[in-house]
Amino acid sequence: MAGIVSSNSEPAPIGKMRYLDDARMGSEHYKFLIILALAYAFDQMDLFTFSFVAPALTKNWGVSMEWIGLVNSFTFVGMLFGCWFGGWLSDVIGRKKTFLYSVAFFSTFSILNGLAPNKELFLIFRTFTGFGILSMVVVAMVYITEILPAASRGKWQAISLATGLLSVPLIGQVAQRVVPSSPDGWRHIFFIGGSGFIILFLGLKWLKESPRWLISKGRYAEAEAVIQNFRPDIKVDINKEASMPIEGVVKQKAAGTIAALKEIFSMKYARKTSVLITMVCCITVGYFMFFAWMPTLLNEFGFTLEDALWMSALVSFGSPIGNYLAATVTDKGGRKIPIVIYSVLVGVMTIAFGTLKIPMVIVGIGFVIRVLMDGVFVVMWSYLAESYPTHIRNTGTGFIYSTGRLLTAGAMVVVPMIYKSFGYTTLFFIIGGMFLLVAVVTGIWGEKTAGRSLDEIGV
Structure with a gap:
């Protein structure tokens, strides 16, 4: 944990208080993970639903590829603001409240997507769905990091997301049957x-609530009670730890949004921030250019609506498998090495994918790419x-993650232009090149973080 805020709003150092970092997984950890996995399930279901629905809207509402690109773009604009808002709000009112508010928000607007009477309202509702989805995600990814043991937090992040991602092939199979069944079949997918x-x-x-956040707000007694729930095997005494001088730990003041952004772009974090922005932007844009457009591109490429849907649905089974496999390697090589290896493989295979024309070969290679892309994600x-340290962790994470969504919003509009001007193959060459760039930048300048205490990483 990064620091304990005292009455003058300056945290006392607790760099060696590793109650959570050194914990063994117990029942409280597993209940926490069940909720996070369910949240990821509905989040991913809402996120990928439109890719299955889009071809039906093209057929039944008569919308163009450009309008589909606009919907995707607006969804990612909503995600952009959701990242900013969720990151900021969770640093102000806590991880738990922000997480639950976000779930309620995106669930409400998912239902409204299905009730939309026209494409104008559909566009608005889809934008707000994106807002809630990413507000929840940016909180969840930090929430897990702050709660779980240092030696396995990456593994459990991957397992919880993988379990949630089982909803993607599930909704794909449902969509394959329900969407073509009637002109309004697509509405039922959003209700789910x-x-x-x-x-x-x-x-x-x-x-x-995250004990690290509680401590950063000076709420020691609450933090102690939460930690004791996760560590029933020992006596937790935060006040005793806070009074102990710890060599080499620098006191930090709580940061507002502007101060946090200034800090992540300061000389201290400049290289780290540059690597993270490159990584997040290239992986996020490449991922959604590929999978958000796959059914529509296949349909435009000459496959029937039914064929495009079943091919995309089969490929989506690679999503949870990719995350389960990533759980076995994510805590190795300081996270840096797995990212480099995954990115090289995705880059090369995506370039090859753009040259394929045989349906089952497309499904097979697409499946492997899905496994690898979800793994690196x-x-x-x-x-x-x-x-980043606790006092700027969610704000910094939200801001950087949002940069990827901002560029993805632009990419969703650009995809039809690239496709119509340069063709199917060039589009996948561009996606592959993004992942190869990630491999180069991370391999040269990335920092190893896996298995280290959050205190050690943050200072």
């Missing part, structure tokens, strides 16, 4: 995504969430 309200009931009972989440 809106059932995330179940998370609120479990969250109110099982979720605990979740390793990136852990890498980003553990890179």
